[in-house]
Every structure is written in C-alpha cells, then in structure tokens.
Amino acid sequence: MKPLTRSILVRNTRREDIEPIIQLCSAVYSNAPPWTAAQLESHLDLFPEGQFVAVELASGRVVGTAASLIVLWDDYDMQTSWREFTANGTFSNHDPDHGRTLYGAEVMVSPTLRGLGIGKALYQARRALTERLGLLRIRAGARLRGYHRYAAKLTPEAYVMKVVHGEIGDPTLSFQLGQGFHVLAVVQEYLRHDPESLGNAAVIEWINSLVAGPKDYTGRNLRFHAPAEPRSSRLLAAMV
Ligand SMILES: CC(C)(COP(=O)(O)OP(=O)(O)OC[C@H]1O[C@@H](n2cnc3c(N)ncnc32)[C@H](O)[C@@H]1OP(=O)(O)O)[C@@H](O)C(=O)NCCC(=O)NCCS
Structure with a gap:
C-alpha cells in the first residue's frame, strides 16, 4: 500500500502490531478496557485482510487502526449492540461466505495526531477493501x-x-x-x-x-x- 503522506503508511495489521494497538487503545479510551491480545489475534486469524494500521514511517509507531468483519445483516437488526455485532470483540461471527456487509468495529487515531488525514486514510482502505471483495456496503455504529x-x-x-x-x-x-x-x-x-x-x-x-x-x-x-x-x-x- 502507498504511503498516505511522506510520513504515514496504511497497511494490513501484523502480529507485532498487537501490543502497540493495545497501547494506542489505552490512550484513546481512558474510561474503557482496551482491546485484548486474544481479541486482536482472533481478528487476524479470521480476517487478516480486514484489519488495518496506520504507521508513522520515521518511527515505525502505530498511530491509528481500523478493525472490521463481514456480517450477514439479516442475522442482526438496527438495535443490535456493538457487543453482539462483534461477538464480544472476537469477530467469531465473521461470515465471508454469506455476508455482503463489512462491519466497522473500530477506528481510532492517536489523540496527538488527529486532524491530519489518518482516519480518512483508514476509511479509504476500508472502502477499497469493500470494492475489492465485491461487498455491497459498509455499516457501523457511530x-x-x-x-x-x-x-x-x-x-x-x-x-x-x-x-x-x-x-x-x-x-x-x-x-x-x-x-x-x-x-x-x-x-x-x-x-x-x-x-x-x-x-x-x-x-x-x-x-x-x-x-x-x-x-x-x-x-x-x-x-x-x-x-x-x-x-x-x-x-x-x-x-x-
Ligand atoms: C474519529 C477519528 C478516527 C478521526 O480521525 P482523524 O485522523 O482525526 O480524522 P481525519 O484527520 O482523517 O479527518 C478527516 C476529515 O474528517 C474531519 N473531521 C475529523 N474530526 C472531526 C471532528 N471532530 N469534527 C468535524 N470534522 C472532523 C476532518 O476535518 C477531515 O475533513 P476534510 O476531509 O474535509 O479535511 C478520531 O477522532 C478518533 O480516533 N476518535 C476517537 C475514537 C473514536 O471515537 N472512534 C470512532 C468509534 S465509532
């Protein structure tokens, strides 16, 4: 994938990004427990193409992430909670054989690097993935x-x-x-x-x-x- 600017690259998440994502999550959501290593590993086991990080090239630091799964929308309804849409954050409900909806479970950017286009680049990666897989849409809870x-x-x-x-x-x-x-x-x-x-x-x-x-x-x-x-x-x- 191409660098977003001279300094930021969006690419698929790797195993070595798991600990940095947990640290990023702690910085972003001070009132909630961060993603666990087991949840993030499960995402990579089930749907590696759907997981992205934004990396600062100079330092190699993970400064943003977006996590997604594919769902069969008919299994849910509009009132479904985040916990149910993500199977308690594990994505064990990921259903690429039947689903046509990419579900956006997480997007976050380092609090010190907001407003620089990193979130936008993560969403561009999601849209490109949706098009590449021929999925109908992206849905998420904002x-x-x-x-x-x-x-x-x-x-x-x-x-x-x-x-x-x-x-x-x-x-x-x-x-x-x-x-x-x-x-x-x-x-x-x-x-x-x-x-x-x-x-x-x-x-x-x-x-x-x-x-x-x-x-x-x-x-x-x-x-x-x-x-x-x-x-x-x-x-x-x-x-x-
Ligand atoms: C939401 C979030 C990912 C945006 O990331 P970001 O890197 O700051 O966003 P970008 O710099 O790429 O902004 C893209 C566009 O959105 C706009 N935007 C970003 N934050 C905005 C805000 N608070 N209010 C209005 N517009 C905003 C930008 O102005 C920019 O517009 P442009 O394309 O016309 O220039 C980031 O604020 C974040 O991590 N929030 C905390 C985690 C969170 O709540 N995630 C969502 C869970 S549902």
Whole structure:
C-alpha cells in the first residue's frame, strides 16, 4: 500500500502490531478496557485482510487502526449492540461466505495526531477493501461522542438530526458523514458503558455503488439526509 503522506503508511495489521494497538487503545479510551491480545489475534486469524494500521514511517509507531468483519445483516437488526455485532470483540461471527456487509468495529487515531488525514486514510482502505471483495456496503455504529454535552436538552435522535444538518459538530459522526456515510437509525444501547455517548450511536452506511442497485438504497431514512449531501441518481430512483 502507498504511503498516505511522506510520513504515514496504511497497511494490513501484523502480529507485532498487537501490543502497540493495545497501547494506542489505552490512550484513546481512558474510561474503557482496551482491546485484548486474544481479541486482536482472533481478528487476524479470521480476517487478516480486514484489519488495518496506520504507521508513522520515521518511527515505525502505530498511530491509528481500523478493525472490521463481514456480517450477514439479516442475522442482526438496527438495535443490535456493538457487543453482539462483534461477538464480544472476537469477530467469531465473521461470515465471508454469506455476508455482503463489512462491519466497522473500530477506528481510532492517536489523540496527538488527529486532524491530519489518518482516519480518512483508514476509511479509504476500508472502502477499497469493500470494492475489492465485491461487498455491497459498509455499516457501523457511530458512537455519539459529543452527546453527553447535549443530553439534558436533546434526545439522541434530535442530536443526530442537528449533526446531520451541520448545526452541531460531533467528533465521530461529523467525521464519518464527511467520509460519505449516511445515517440509517439511532440506537440507544449500542455501547452501554460509554460515558461520552451515554450508550447512544447512529447506525451508518456507505454503499458500494459498483455493485449496488436501486433497491439497495431503500433502507435509507430520508429524515437523516443532509441537505447538502449529494443524492446519487440511484438514490433518487429509489425515492420515487
Ligand atoms: C474519529 C477519528 C478516527 C478521526 O480521525 P482523524 O485522523 O482525526 O480524522 P481525519 O484527520 O482523517 O479527518 C478527516 C476529515 O474528517 C474531519 N473531521 C475529523 N474530526 C472531526 C471532528 N471532530 N469534527 C468535524 N470534522 C472532523 C476532518 O476535518 C477531515 O475533513 P476534510 O476531509 O474535509 O479535511 C478520531 O477522532 C478518533 O480516533 N476518535 C476517537 C475514537 C473514536 O471515537 N472512534 C470512532 C468509534 S465509532
């Protein structure tokens, strides 16, 4: 894979990255236990192509990571929690024989290197993987990281509407909307113990237009459609 800039490379995760990912996770999520070595090893055993790290070339330091699995969406529903979508973080539910959905289980970037395009590069790698495998889409739960600041006055759904319409910036969802994702639903028990989202998440989707047909866009809730969001001709076709 090509370097993102002169200094950062995105590549598939290797066994030697496991300990650095655990350290990165501890720095990113101070209120939650980090990924365990057993979980990360399981990801590499089951779906090595789906695991990425961003590495600082000069130091060899892991500065970001994205972890994904393939799911058969019919086995789940919009209210499913992160724990169930990831089989307690093990990805033992990875189903490449039947699934057409890449499920984004994790993306994180070192707190000291945010805003430099590393998250974007990790998402580019995910989209390229989805296209290469001929999958229909990427779905994920975007934890509503800024929601705790608005919880006293807005429901999670009202908060998401304001983020989608650009009235509020959310550190996670605003980033993902910028990566071409669309909100499908708001769920309230996605990450039960997360003090920032208070458990709330937006189920988000990016569709692989190389393989999708008009019916694949019909699950989208147009209430969550940002006014400035480009509407593809396929989506317009699905709306009429
Ligand atoms: C979400 C996260 C991965 C973004 O990584 P990042 O490397 O800082 O993002 P990038 O620098 O690649 O930003 C890409 C784009 O998103 C935008 N963006 C990034 N953070 C943003 C924010 N807080 N608010 C609004 N937009 C944001 C950038 O401006 C950039 O836009 P551009 O393409 O128009 O220039 C990072 O903030 C993170 O690790 N968060 C903590 C972990 C987490 O919550 N992960 C998500 C779990 S659901």
